[in-house]
Amino acid sequence: MSLTHKEGKDTIIFASKEDHATPSTIELPEPEPSPGLLLPNGEINWNCPCLGGMATGPCGLEFREAFSCFHYSTAETKGSDCYEAFKTMQVCMTQYPALYGSKDTNLDDIDEDMEDEEHEKNTKASSGTHEQLEPKKEERTDSSSTKNKVERSNVN
Numbered sequence: 001m002s003l004t005h006k007e008g009k010d011t012i013i014f015a016s017k018e019d020h021a022t023p024s025t026i027e028l029p030e031p032e033p034s035p036g037l038l039l040p041n042g043e044i045n046w047n048c049p050c051l052g053g054m055a056t057g058p059c060g061l062e063f064r065e066a067f068s069c070f071h072y073s074t075a076e077t078k079g080s081d082c083y084e085a086f087k088t089m090q091v092c093m094t095q096y097p098a099l100y101g102s103k104d105t106n107l108d109d110i111d112e113d114m115e116d117e118e119h120e121k122n123t124k125a126s127s128g129t130h131e132q133l134e135p136k137k138e139e140r141t142d143s144s145s146t147k148n149k150v151e152r153s154n155v156n
Contacts (some may be wrong), residue, residue, distance in 0.1 A: 046070055059092035
């Protein structure tokens, strides 16, 4: 059995059968409370289990930059000044679909969503009312050309 003292030195103790017959009298020190997301000095605790290992994965650097940007953001809408950092993180994560999810994320959709949110915010701010946004433009396929192709393949 090996015990470590506060000085960091190891001590070997040999225990007999009789020593194991009675309860141990060793007293362990109280564990130090584990800090949460923020350290006592206000900095981000990158070792917090609440981050789920995101700070140390293959996109850990990008995650830390985006999360730091959001945490320290002083923008009126917190984090609205961090779009590029989050986009960079998303680009990295799409390279590791097994770890972070589907690789089918379309960054153009992210850009469109951000533009729509900005448009909505500007519209509300300028008019002072809650106007309804125009529906998103959807890609349309020519169903008649698709139908013709199917009919031709069935004839042959």
